[in-house]
Every structure is written in structure tokens, then in C-alpha cells.
Amino acid sequence: MTHGAPVAPGAIGPRIAALVPLDRPLLVLAPMQEVTDLAFWKVIADYGAPDLLVTEYFRVHADSRPERHILRSIRENPCGVPVLAQMIGRDVPALVRTAARLQREAIAGIDLNLGCPAPQVCNKEAGGGLLRQPGQIDAILRALRDTVAMNLTAKTRVGFDEPGQFAPVLDVLCHHRLDAVAVHARTVREMYSAVAHYDLIALASGRLDCPVIANGNVSSARAARAVVAATGCRGLMIGRGAIRNPWIFREIRDAWSGATAGRPTLADVRDYIGRLHRTACDPGAPESARLGRLKKLLNFILPGIEPSGELVRRARAAASERDLFLACDEFLISQSPFDAEARRGTPCEALV
Numbered sequence: 001m002t003h004g005a006p007v008a009p010g011a012i013g014p015r016i017a018a019l020v021p022l023d024r025p026l027l028v029l030a031p032m033q034e035v036t037d038l039a040f041w042k043v044i045a046d047y048g049a050p051d052l053l054v055t056e057y058f059r060v061h062a063d064s065r066p067e068r069h070i071l072r073s074i075r076e077n078p079c080g081v082p083v084l085a086q087m088i089g090r091d092v093p094a095l096v097r098t099a100a101r102l103q104r105e106a107i108a109g110i111d112l113n114l115g116c117p118a119p120q121v122c123n124k125e126a127g128g129g130l131l132r133q134p135g136q137i138d139a140i141l142r143a144l145r146d147t148v149a150m151n152l153t154a155k156t157r158v159g160f161d162e163p164g165q166f167a168p169v170l171d172v173l174c175h176h177r178l179d180a181v182a183v184h185a186r187t188v189r190e191m192y193s194a195v196a197h198y199d200l201i202a203l204a205s206g207r208l209d210c211p212v213i214a215n216g217n218v219s220s221a222r223a224a225r226a227v228v229a230a231t232g233c234r235g236l237m238i239g240r241g242a243i244r245n246p247w248i249f250r251e252i253r254d255a256w257s258g259a260t261a262g263r264p265t266l267a268d269v270r271d272y273i274g275r276l277h278r279t280a281c282d283p284g285a286p287e288s289a290r291l292g293r294l295k296k297l298l299n300f301i302l303p304g305i306e307p308s309g310e311l312v313r314r315a316r317a318a319a320s321e322r323d324l325f326l327a328c329d330e331f332l333i334s335q336s337p338f339d340a341e342a343r344r345g346t347p348c349e350a351l352v
């Protein structure tokens with residue numbers, strides 16, 4: 001099997017440590033529910049794929065079955081790179097059963113979500129809610145490690161209420177021969193916008209035997225270098241930065257290889273928005289649904305892209321796709337350079 005190629009259904013494939021390039025960090029597209037679906041992966045594949053993908057999460061409970069649309073993204077993976085299947089849940093037998101079932105698919109491994117801050121998830125003590133119960137994480141990982149012959153990874157935040165809660169979680173993560181751990185440098189309470197605790201990713205890098213993948217606010221090759229230097233991580237997981245700037249994986253590879261990357265222009269961003277519309281917005285859906293989907297994505301792309309803020313205002317007010325694209329054309333048909341680092345959208349600044 002070729003290094004970094006997709007894994008055949010049921011095959012065990014390489015360990016994540018073997019996927020980490022010698023000369024740069026492993027690049028991972030962060031899982032983002034209702035964003036990083038098959039359609040979004042298709043768009044990203046055109047701009048320069050990451051080295052590893054993670055699915056949206058499979059919801060796991062006593063009666064659950066793997067969601068078909070997520071299975072489809074695994075089966076039709078357009079990026080030509082390995083995929084981890086992410087699960088969210090707290091029921092040990094259900095997680096074991098689902099992991100066994102998912103291992104029959106073309107995945108490189110199973111990832112456990114220990115970070116989702118949604119109240120409906122945390123109130124059931126799943127996702128980020130599990131960070132309040134290191135003992136339950138221990139029980140889940142012990143059972144999963146006995147079942148999962150492929151890579152077993154976890155994606156965690158650095159505590160539930162405050163960063164002091166990370167140390168006991170890290171103690172547990174150290175005990176289960178995990179193949180990689182992705183650390184989002186915020187607590188659950190901090191959601192998406194507080195200052196990132198990169199020092200705690202550095203702590204994880206020093207303690208875990210497996211590759212640590214740093215996550216949080218990597219929005220450019222410059223930020224990528226800073227996060228690698230601050231954390232000693234072996235991989236970078238990028239979420240909102242990749243929605244805003246789909247060139248980011250190529251730019252990071254170029255930065256590490258010394259190549260001079262061509263800088264995208266606002267016109268390139270306009271072209272990207274058109275591609276998102278054609279690929280990620282279902283042509284069979286009502287216009288209101290397509291508009292809603294596009295506005296959700298634009299929420300991560302448009303803030304700060306031009307100094308007046310008028311484009312965000314017009315996009316927010318657009319009642320039709322035509323109005324939305326008229327506004328985009330007015331502000332983005334320009335050879336001005338695109339500044340990926342200018343203020344990014346967060347889910348709190350929803351356009352919809």
C-alpha cells in the first residue's frame with residue numbers, strides 16, 4: 001500500500017506515526033458537523049488535499065446505526081488520502097459495536113470525540129461532557145483498544161470548565177496505546193473564540209508517545225509555523241481556516257519545502273465561492289435551503305475580507321442567490337490579494 005493512500009475496506013493500513021512526513025507536520029482537515037461532508041471534501045480536493053481526513057461524527061447510542069451520508073463520504077472519498085471515522089457517545093457496548101462495524105469500511109481508524117461543546121451532547125455526558133469523567137474515558141478507550149486493530153485516536157479539548165482539568169485526562173490518554181491525539185487548545189466552556197492554550201498542547205506532546213496533532217486557529221502558513229514551534233506537535237488539524245482559505249494545505253506544504261506560493265486574490269475567493277455553490281449546495285433543494293447552506297459557509301469566509309464590512313452586511317441581507325452573488329461580484333472581482341488571516345467568522349457571527 002502506498003504511503004498516505006486510502007485504506008482498502010477492512011485492511012489495517014499504516015499507523016498514523018508512519019504517515020507523518022519527515023520534513024513537515026501531518027496536515028489534517030478538522031471534522032466539522034454539517035460542513036466537512038462529502039461535497040466539501042470534493043471542493044477541498046481541488047485546492048490541495050490534507051494528508052488525513054476525519055469524518056463528521058457518527059452518533060453512537062444503544063440503538064444507533066452508522067449514518068448513511070457519513071458512510072457515503074468514506075466510500076466516495078475524493079481526496080485520495082486516509083480517513084478516520086469519528087464517533088461520539090458514552091455507551092461502551094454501543095461504541096465497541098459501532099467501531100467493529102466501521103472497521104469493515106475503507107477507513108484508517110476510529111477517532112473518539114472528546115470535545116463537542118453542544119449542550120445537548122454535553123448534557124448526556126458525551127463529547128466534551130466526557131472530560132468531566134476521566135474514569136469513563138478510561139473505560140471507553142480500554143474497550144475500544146481491545147476492539148480496534150486499526151488506528152485508534154482521540155480528539156480532545158483541554159478540560160471542561162478550566163485548563164487545570166486537562167492533566168487527569170492526559171493521564172488517561174497516556175494509558176491506551178493511542179495512535180494519535182488531536183488537541184483543540186480550548187476548554188469546552190471556551191467554545192471557539194477564547195485565547196488558545198498552546199502550552200497545554202506542548203504538555204501533551206511531551207507526555208504522549210504517539211503523534212500529537214495541534215488544533216485551534218491555524219489560519220495561515222505563518223500561524224502553522226508558530227503553532228508547531230510553540231507546541232512541538234507532529235501534526236496540525238485545521239478547521240475554520242480551511243473553510244476560509246482552501247489553499248491552506250498547499251500553502252503550508254510550500255512553506256515547509258521553501259517553494260514560493262502564489263498568493264490567491266479576491267477574484268480567486270469569488271471563484272471558490274462559486275465552486276462551493278455548485279458542489280456543496282444541492283441543486284435539487286429549494287433556493288432557501290441552498291441560500292442557507294451557502295450563507296453558513298460564507299460566515300467563515302467573508303468577515304474581514306474587505307475593510308468596509310459592507311459585503312458581510314449585504315450577504316446577511318440577501319434574500320436570493322442572485323442578490324448574494326451580485327454582492328460577491330461587486331466586492332470580490334478584484335486582483336487585490338486575499339488576506340486569510342484577517343478576522344475570521346465564528347459560528348457566533350452567523351449570517352443565517
Ligand SMILES: Cc1cc2nc3c(=O)[nH]c(=O)nc-3n(C[C@H](O)[C@H](O)[C@H](O)COP(=O)(O)O)c2cc1C
Pocket residue numbers: 030031032033034035055056057086113115116155184192215216217218237238239240241347
Ligand atoms: C461548524 C463546526 C462544526 C464542528 N463539528 C465538529 C465535529 O463534528 N467533530 C469534532 O471533533 N469537532 C468539530 N468541530 C470542532 C473543529 O473540529 C475544531 O476543533 C475547531 O473548529 C477548532 O479548530 P479551528 O480553529 O481550526 O477551526 C466543529 C467546529 C465547527 C466550527
